[in-house]
Amino acid sequence: MSDAPCEVWFYHLERSSAEQVLPELLEKTLGRGWKALVRGVDRGRLETLDGLLWTYRDDAFLPHGLAHEPMADRQPVLLTEGLDNPNGGDALFLLDGAEPGDLAGFARCVLLFDGRDESALAQARGRWTYFKRGGHPVSYWRQGAERGWEKQA
Template sequence: MADAGPEIWFYHLERSTLDQVLPGLLEKTRERGWRALVRAADERLLDDIDERLWIYRDDSFLAHGRASEPEAARQPILLTDASENPNGAQALFIVDDAQLGDTKGFDRCFIIFDGRDDTALQAARVRWKTLKDAGANLAYWKQSPEGRWEKAA
């Protein structure tokens, strides 16, 4: 592969929900010292994620902001429905079938989809094939029966 684009990891949710998985992935991203951009097409989903990141654990929260708010560029985790990367994030999280867009500048992209939703599953399969045909650096993660993430492809 001539283009050394970002790693693009598909996360197939089967046993957990987005609310359960996303905060942990964001924590790991921050532990790497990376900034994150979470892109969703649905404003209500962004509202839900916004609230969840403040309360997902009793002893902690994930500092974040919205792209539409002041100081967006300073946020370690930024929630958006736009294609820009105002906080210079190294990690891009795609939820609810939002557009992947240009991945230049990202080290890793996460495409998180609900495998219990036939429409989301079909869209992820099409996206995988399109990216594979384009020579993208792909990985596919699924949950074991115990709920651990295992690399399947």
């Protein structure tokens, strides 16, 4: 990992839910040879997501685990509520307004937010300003008409 500041990418969800978008983003992350840490705020939601990641597509396998399970530090994708990085993740995914914590050690932070929720939009705007002032390169991605992603800023 370089000493470069962590890139922060904002994904504005308008047509899809985090559950629909996250598996593909995690596959791309693993395809880069990176580990991923998915941080949420609710253990029940993370456990539901755990089940989804085993079954989201018949022809795919996405190795992952929950932070409170054995060998969490060995998981390529780890789901957690904690602010630590037990699996040495390169990419941090933030769900449901989870706190980013210290981004040192991460190459990328991906903030997924629901564009139909005014409070989520307001929080994303505040975090954009916070990260930009902190010297992090920030990017804004919006879902296009065909479900793909278009970089807006």
